[in-house]
Amino acid sequence: MKTIPSFEINHLKLKKGVYVSRKDVVGGEVITTFDLRMKRPYKDAPMTTGSMHVLEHIIATYLRNDKMWSHRIIYFGPMGCRTGFYLLIRGDYAPMDIIPLLERAFDYASDFNGDIPGCTTIECGNCYDMDLPEAINDAADYYNLLIAPKKYNLEYPPITEEEKEKARKKYEKEKKQQLKILKEMRRELENSNEDSSKETEDVDS
Numbered sequence: 001m002k003t004i005p006s007f008e009i010n011h012l013k014l015k016k017g018v019y020v021s022r023k024d025v026v027g028g029e030v031i032t033t034f035d036l037r038m039k040r041p042y043k044d045a046p047m048t049t050g051s052m053h054v055l056e057h058i059i060a061t062y063l064r065n066d067k068m069w070s071h072r073i074i075y076f077g078p079m080g081c082r083t084g085f086y087l088l089i090r091g092d093y094a095p096m097d098i099i100p101l102l103e104r105a106f107d108y109a110s111d112f113n114g115d116i117p118g119c120t121t122i123e124c125g126n127c128y129d130m131d132l133p134e135a136i137n138d139a140a141d142y143y144n145l146l147i148a149p150k151k152y153n154l155e156y157p158p159i160t161e162e163e164k165e166k167a168r169k170k171y172e173k174e175k176k177q178q179l180k181i182l183k184e185m186r187r188e189l190e191n192s193n194e195d196s197s198k199e200t201e202d203v204d205s
C-alpha cells in the first residue's frame with residue numbers, strides 16, 4: 001500500500017491541485033479520498049454555491065457514467081469551505097492515476113450546454129441555486145491545471161521543522177491544560193466524597 005500523506009496540512013500554503021487526502025481500508029479494500037482543490041484557500045475567492053452546485057451535478061453524473069471508472073466511484077461532493085471537492089474512489093490510487101479521468105470530466109463541464117442533470121425540485125433539494133456560466137469558468141480554470149500539473153499540484157505542501165515545532169509546543173500546552181483539568185476534577189470528586197461521608201456521619205450521630 002502506498003504511503004498515507006499527513007492529515008496535518010498547511011492550508012495557507014496549499015495550491016490548486018489533486019491531492020490524496022486519505023486512504024481508508026473498508027472491508028479489506030482501500031478507499032482513496034482525493035482532495036480536488038480548485039481554489040487556493042485565502043488567496044483566491046472561494047467558488048459560489050451556485051457554481052459548486054452545478055459542478056456537483058455535472059461532474060458526479062459524468063464520473064458515474066465514465067466507462068473506465070464508473071464502477072470505482074463511491075462519492076463526489078463539495079467541501080464546505082467552497083475551495084474544492086472530495087472524490088472517493090474504490091482502490092489504492094495516486095493523483096496521476098485519475099488525472100485523465102478528471103481531464104475528461106472537467107473538459108466536459110467547461111463545455112457544458114443543455115439541461116443540468118437532476119435539476120428539478122423532485123431530484124434536488126435546492127435546484128434554484130445553480131450558476132452555469134460561473135461553473136463553466138471554474139471548470140475551465142481547473143482543466144487548465146489538470147492538463148499540466150506540477151509536483152506541488154499533486155503533493156500537499158511539506159510541513160517545515162518550524163511548523164512541526166509549533167505543533168509540538170501546542171500539543172504540550174494542551175496536554176498540560178488537560179492534566180490540570182483532570183487534577184481539578186479529581187480534587188472536586190474527592191471533596192464531594194468527603195462531604196458526603198461527613199453527611200453520613202452526621203446522620204449516624
Ligand SMILES: [Zn+2]
Binds near residue numbers: 053057124126127
Ligand atoms: Zn442539487
